[in-house]
Amino acid sequence: MPFLVVTIVAAIVDLVVLAVFHIARPEVDPLTRPTSEYALGAYGAAAGVATAVVGLGASALAWAVRSQTRPAAVVLAIFGAAKLVQAFFPIDSAGAATSTGLVHDVLGNVAFFALPLAAVLAVRALSPRWRWAPLAAAGLVVAVVAVLAADLHGAFGVAQRVYLVGCSLWMLAVAAVGIANLPDRSRSLS
Secondary structure, eight states, X not given: OHHHHHHHHHHHHHHHHHHHHHHHOTTSOTTTSOGGGGGSSTTHHHHHHHHHHHHHHHHHHHHHHTXXXXXXXXXXXXXXXXXXXXXXXXXXXXXXXXXXXXXXXXXXXXXXXXHHHHHHHHHHHHTTTOTTXXXXXXXXXXXXXXXXXXXXXXXXXXXXXXXHHHHHHHHHHHHHHHHHTSOHHHHHHO
């Protein structure tokens, strides 16, 4: 159960930090600019911490679900590792091209596709306890397509934010369902 609690806390932290950044950093256009740009400038350290926390939460969730769905757990672990490492490699500022920015972009792309894949791989294991699992996984896949399409039309920022909120909500829901389905003895011990 502690791993599931870590995941819930991580998802909530991510959602709160994302919401706060919209207020604290209004110069980052939420319609067109990626959330990674919050790492540049004021409060940038908070963005890195939030990214690492998401990685930690995903890694904890991977460990928690490993016995129910090993393929999803492996992909979740890859997502978690990508986010943990990405926290130390900020995005390049506009017009710059550095190896740090390249690492950020590669890890971001790995993470971008990994979490929806993990959600799809987990559907079968989750469905008996969470009837919305197939719909949630489909929603993340649609969000991936929406981000790719929005990028072609100058609306990457808003689509990415919808995708990221969906990812955090999926992790939160999976962890909450896991806690709700623990035997009573396990719930009272933690």
